[in-house]
């Protein structure tokens with residue numbers, strides 16, 4: 001006698017594990033006026049599997065920060081031209097860098113100078129001579145925590161997809177990119193059909209399970225360059241760069257068919273659920289708002305024409 005395996009729970013666990021293990025290597029920006037010291041730190045961090053960008057010129061740091069998007073900054077306190085404290089203050093003035101950890105490196109043992117550096121936006125202070133094992137441990141634990149916090153702020157808790165405001169920001173970024181490079185861009189709004197009935201008849205927990213299974217399907221079948229977000233309760237937003245509306249609609253329609261065949265309940269009364277979708281392609285003169293309105297109008301038509309449909 002063996003207990004039946006709950007496939008839904010198992011798949012969720014596998015999803016969570018793979019999301020945790022498939023992650024990019026940690027990237028660290030080192031700013032130290034001593035090339036020798038920068039190289040020593042870089043060697044230690046690289047040996048631990050991290051990517052390192054190093055500069056001896058503090059004035060170059062803002063450009064490297066914007067271009068390389070590091071996970072953490074190691075900052076020497078004493079540098080000619082611009083001190084580490086000054087640089088930290090400049091970096092912290094930009095909202096997009098508020099959450100990036102800054103760790104100071106210095107031979108300074110004076111307590112008040114250390115506190116001043118922390119007050120300018122630093123997170124930690126390592127005193128020279130620096131133990132390289134300590135450096136690697138301090139850097140990796142800070143990056144790990146920063147990434148976890150960022151993912152909490154960016155992802156929807158139930159489905160693991162981007163939340164409403166992040167998906168909208170990413171859409172705005174793709175609109176700007178399409179305007180620049182002249183490549184097509186399509187947007188899809190997906191809304192589950194009669195979802196209130198699913199909750200009413202099968203319970204809220206089953207409703208949640210349906211939401212997770214649609215999220216999983218979208219993640220598995222769409223490109224990694226597509227943006228997939230939970231736009232509202234049972235509404236999802238998909239942003240497809242370099243894609244014309246006709247191809248986007250074909251892809252979403254095959255997902256629609258696949259989703260409609262999923263058996264959400266293994267015992268008792270069978271439960272199948274469908275969704276409707278509206279597709280819109282960006283054209284010159286449209287902004288994020290008008291593009292979403294166009295997709296919403298198409299979705300409204302899909303609902304009006306009987307649901308379980310994809311409309312352009």
Ligand code: GH3
Nearest residue numbers: 191192193194195196197199204205207208233234
């Ligand atoms: P339509 O086909 O016209 O879209 O009908 P509908 O029932 O899907 O639409 P309606 O907007 O009336 O209902 C949406 C329901 O989605 C109501 C709400 O309780 C449910 N819902 C929203 N968020 C969640 C959630 O996180 N979990 C669950 N289980 N239900 C949710």
Ligand code: MG
Nearest residue numbers: 033076078079
């Ligand atoms: Mg120095």
Ligand code: MG
Nearest residue numbers: 191192234235
């Ligand atoms: Mg809805």
Ligand code: MG
Nearest residue numbers: 191192193195
């Ligand atoms: Mg609905």
